[in-house]
Amino acid sequence: MKTLVSAHNCIFGSRFLGVYASTMREWPSLQQKYQCYFVVDDVVGLVTQPVDTLTFADKAMVAAGQFVAAGVDPRKASIVLTSELPELFEIAFLLSRTVDVDEVAKRHLNTFAAHLPTAQRRKLGLAANASVAEVSYPYLGISAYALALGADFWQGGSEVAANHQYMTELAELFNREVKRSVFKSPKLLLSKLAQFPAADGTPMTYANRLSIDASEDEVRRHVDAIRDANVFAMWLEVASLTAAARAVRRSGVFGDKERDVLMSGLVSVLTPFREPRVTNRQVLRALSRGTKAAREQMQDTLRSMRAALGFSSYLSRFGVKQSRR
Incomplete structure (x- = not known):
C-alpha cells in the first residue's frame, strides 16, 4: 500500500472551512486506499508564533479531535504530533548538508513572516531578525517528516505546492550525494477544491475564516x-x-x-x-498510536540515511552494550 502524508499546523486550533474543503473531507476515502499519516505540526508554531507556545498543546488536541471527527479512523491511519518525533530533527539536520544556505534564505523571502514589520514580529514573539530555525524549518522540517515517513503522495490544497517542490528537491539532492535511492520523490495530490474561497471571494485566511466548529x-x-x-x-x-x-x-x-x-x-x-462525540482520551490514544507508528518509520529512514552516509558508531555497528551502574 502506498503512503500518503498530509500536514497541518495547529497555531489556530480549530480548522478553517477552507482546510476542510480542500483537504479533510477527502480523508475518509483516502485512508481506504493509502497508508495515511495526518500530521499535526506544533513545532512550526515555535518558529512562526512563539508567543502562543503554551497554547499549542490544547490547540493540537482540538486539531487532532477534528481529524477524527472528519472521519479519520485511528485504526487505519496515523494522526501524528511533530513535537513527539525526536528523529525528525536529526533527519532534517542530515538533509541540510545538501542545501545551499543562500537558497534557503532566498526561499524565506517568499514567506509571510519575512515581510512582517518589527512591531508585528515582536507581537508574535519573534526577534527583529529571523532565526536559523525560522528560515530553515518551513523548508527542511516539513520536507523532512514527509520524506522520512516514506510519502508516495503529499496531499492538500494549493498552499502545499511549495512544500512539495522543496521535498522533491531535497530527495533528489540527498540521493545524488549518497549515490543511492534513500528517498522517494512524493507526488502532489491536490484536492478537488484545491483553492477554496472565503465568503468575500478572497482566499480564506485567519482574518476572514469560518471555523468548522462555528456556531x-x-x-x-x-x-x-x-x-x-x-x-x-x-x-x-x-x-x-x-x-x-x-x-x-x-x-x-x-x-x-x-x-x-x-x-x-x-x-x-x-x-x-x-458537537463532537470524540473524547480527549480517544484523541490522546489516537495521537499516541499514530506517533508511535510514525517514529518507527522514521527510525527505519534514519538507519538508511546513516548507512548511506557511512555514519554509524561502533556501538550501533557491532551492538556493544554499555554497562549499567
Whole structure:
C-alpha cells in the first residue's frame, strides 16, 4: 500500500472551512486506499508564533479531535504530533548538508513572516531578525517528516505546492550525494477544491475564516455575505449539494431560498465538529498510536540515511552494550 502524508499546523486550533474543503473531507476515502499519516505540526508554531507556545498543546488536541471527527479512523491511519518525533530533527539536520544556505534564505523571502514589520514580529514573539530555525524549518522540517515517513503522495490544497517542490528537491539532492535511492520523490495530490474561497471571494485566511466548529449564527453570517455565484456554488459543493451547485453555476443567480439550502447543508456537514462525540482520551490514544507508528518509520529512514552516509558508531555497528551502574 502506498503512503500518503498530509500536514497541518495547529497555531489556530480549530480548522478553517477552507482546510476542510480542500483537504479533510477527502480523508475518509483516502485512508481506504493509502497508508495515511495526518500530521499535526506544533513545532512550526515555535518558529512562526512563539508567543502562543503554551497554547499549542490544547490547540493540537482540538486539531487532532477534528481529524477524527472528519472521519479519520485511528485504526487505519496515523494522526501524528511533530513535537513527539525526536528523529525528525536529526533527519532534517542530515538533509541540510545538501542545501545551499543562500537558497534557503532566498526561499524565506517568499514567506509571510519575512515581510512582517518589527512591531508585528515582536507581537508574535519573534526577534527583529529571523532565526536559523525560522528560515530553515518551513523548508527542511516539513520536507523532512514527509520524506522520512516514506510519502508516495503529499496531499492538500494549493498552499502545499511549495512544500512539495522543496521535498522533491531535497530527495533528489540527498540521493545524488549518497549515490543511492534513500528517498522517494512524493507526488502532489491536490484536492478537488484545491483553492477554496472565503465568503468575500478572497482566499480564506485567519482574518476572514469560518471555523468548522462555528456556531449556526456565525455560519449564517458567512452564508449571507456571499455575493459571487461561483463562490456560492463552491460552498454548496462542500455542503454536499452538488445538484444545487450545478444549478447556480448554470444560472449565475441565487437568492434567499438557495441561501437557506446552503445553510441547512453546512449545518449538517459541520455538526460533528460543533458537537463532537470524540473524547480527549480517544484523541490522546489516537495521537499516541499514530506517533508511535510514525517514529518507527522514521527510525527505519534514519538507519538508511546513516548507512548511506557511512555514519554509524561502533556501538550501533557491532551492538556493544554499555554497562549499567
